[in-house]
Amino acid sequence: MIHFLKKGKWFLPLSLCALVLAACGDNNSGEAPDDESSDAENDKGEIELVLVAWESEIASSNVIGNVLEEAGYDVQLTTLEMSPMWQSVAQGDADAFVAAWLPSDMQHEYEEYGDDMVELGPNLEGNRIGLAVPEYMDVTSIEEVTPDNFDQIVGIDGGAGIMNATEDAIEAYDLDINLMTSSDAAMTAELGAAIENEEPIVVTGWQPHWKFNTYDIRFLDDPLDVYDEEEEIRTMVREGLEEDEPEAYQILDNFYWETDDMNEVMLNIEENDMEPADAAQAWIDDNRDTVDEWLDTGSEE
Incomplete structure (x- = not known):
């Protein structure tokens, strides 16, 4: 289950029931706590993704978060303001974000913090x-x-x-x-x-x-070209993530989708009142081939 460390517009705290289950376990499940068939989220490490509470980044972070959980990671999403988002990854306090609007929208943060993290390239182009x-x-x-x-x-x-x-x-x-x-x-x-x-x-x-x-x-037309005509959203990860969690690193590196994909998730959240994680999972279920490509890291279980 994706855990939200800091409540944002779309994020709700875990229910009391879920907290009790997480703390105490389910003794009636028929499985021993150390059973090899226990939940996949306990099999691998923890990945913390940070994001700004923009609809676009809520959509993308929930999608890649769900995919990382499918791969067996315990994922936490933390909403931050823009500069702290960059700073947290640059300092190694968080693992990654998929929300770097460049070259102009986050130019200041990129210039200040970009050299202290690893840039994996665009996950969406044509912004x-x-x-x-x-x-x-x-x-x-x-x-x-x-x-x-x-x-x-x-x-x-x-x-x-x-x-x-x-x-x-x-x-x-x-x-x-x-x-x-x-x-x-x-x-x-x-x-x-x-x-x-x-x-x-x-x-x-x-x-x-x-x-x-x-x-x-x-x-509106921009005859003076003040705004860049096209931008892209890039994935940024902390230094050392490739060594610490190579499979998660590769999944984040593989993550790439189109504008229509992101819009589909956002519309389900906004117009169909779906929770972000549910809207993300609906898109994942409908785009299995694409997601399987992201999950194809060449690693052997």
Whole structure:
């Protein structure tokens, strides 16, 4: 079972019943505690994955977490702010994260901590960030993000790379408009409310994100190229993980999926009210061939 060390938007604590079972065991199960057929999660080491509480990273972390558990690891997911996420892996306090939005969104953290960890390359490519508006808006370019058209830009967490890029855009385009700091959840709630009433709104946007599937929205043109046209999400692991847990290291290195895959998990969480671990497992069950490729590490049991 995946354990959540720090409660985030989508994470619920273990039930009291589960805690009692974990502490005391099930004496009526018909299996001895040291039986060779005991749960696979007790067969291998513990892997701690850290993540930022963005819908995209909740989806990807739960998927790879479930896959690592299938391989026999005891997985813990810990939600952190962005800089502590990087710092925890750089210092070896956590094992990995699959949430490095680069080259621009987490550029500062990458420059500060990247040399102290191992980069396994992209697990998803073709990302994009920028400013987004509903299709019913007449504006097409960032140059038109003015008080005549919008009250403010609705953003997310202060310090996020997309917020820094948006501040750069405000300066580059000489926009006389305020950037509102909130959160991913608050931003999408504002977006949904505005669309329901066909009101003007401009938000910090990135793809993949379920809002592009749920709502009819589009990116604004960026003639000054303030935002990178395409980004990627990379997997970062602590130094020494390959030596300590070579199979987990290889699974993390094998992890790669597409935008539609991530969106499917996010949509099940957001629109179908599935728990993240359940949505992740549903995707795993429907994409067995892909997951088996991730699990193919060449190791012999």
